[in-house]
Amino acid sequence: MGEIQDAIERADREAFTRQPPRTLKGRISYLLRQLGSARAVAAELGVTADSVNRYRRGARKNPPPDIAAKIDDAVRTRWQPQVRKRRRKRAATTGITVETRARFGYTAPIGTTDDGRFRRLTVHLPPAYAQRLFDAGNAGADDQQMRGIIAEGFKEVYFQDGGSRATGISDVAINDIDYLDLDY
Numbered sequence: 001m002g003e004i005q006d007a008i009e010r011a012d013r014e015a016f017t018r019q020p021p022r023t024l025k026g027r028i029s030y031l032l033r034q035l036g037s038a039r040a041v042a043a044e045l046g047v048t049a050d051s052v053n054r055y056r057r058g059a060r061k062n063p064p065p066d067i068a069a070k071i072d073d074a075v076r077t078r079w080q081p082q083v084r085k086r087r088r089k090r091a092a093t094t095g096i097t098v099e100t101r102a103r104f105g106y107t108a109p110i111g112t113t114d115d116g117r118f119r120r121l122t123v124h125l126p127p128a129y130a131q132r133l134f135d136a137g138n139a140g141a142d143d144q145q146m147r148g149i150i151a152e153g154f155k156e157v158y159f160q161d162g163g164s165r166a167t168g169i170s171d172v173a174i175n176d177i178d179y180l181d182l183d184y
Helices: 003-013 024-035 038-045 049-056 066-079 081-094 125-138 143-159
Strands: 094-108 116-125 170-181
Touching: 003 049, 003 066, 003 081, 003 125, 003 143, 024 038, 024 049, 024 066, 038 049, 081 116, 081 125, 081 143, 094 125, 094 143, 125 143, 143 170
Parallel strands: none
Antiparallel strands: 094 116, 094 170
């Protein structure tokens, strides 16, 4: 996953109404309910079905750190899908807030500077950009395409202030992301 998709995932996790299972047995049992079989869970985690059954029974209690991280990630990505869906639907009508520190570059008219520089910005993007961002993520867009959507929103809202200034700026690009957080 890219930086934008990770930020969407973090924002989704903030909306959880309950915490996911904490014990290994609870997490494996949850994955078994979601995926249907030990073989499917094993394929997801990169272990054998026998290992999955040992985790479920409690015969094996401490998976290697990389497998434990995969289990945690698999549970969290499937946890409370209706809460995620409801929150994204609301964001598509109210917009999203993007907080980032990144290098922004743009194409500007001759005689002005278009050198990219680091900026720390917190900008509320209109609902259309939230919907486009979610649709692109669901369609499997790569990080560069999702950056383009956010950059276009920054161009309209921050750099051009809705068309009242810097109308000659085109092609805003986000490079060298230091951090990026979304709130919706």
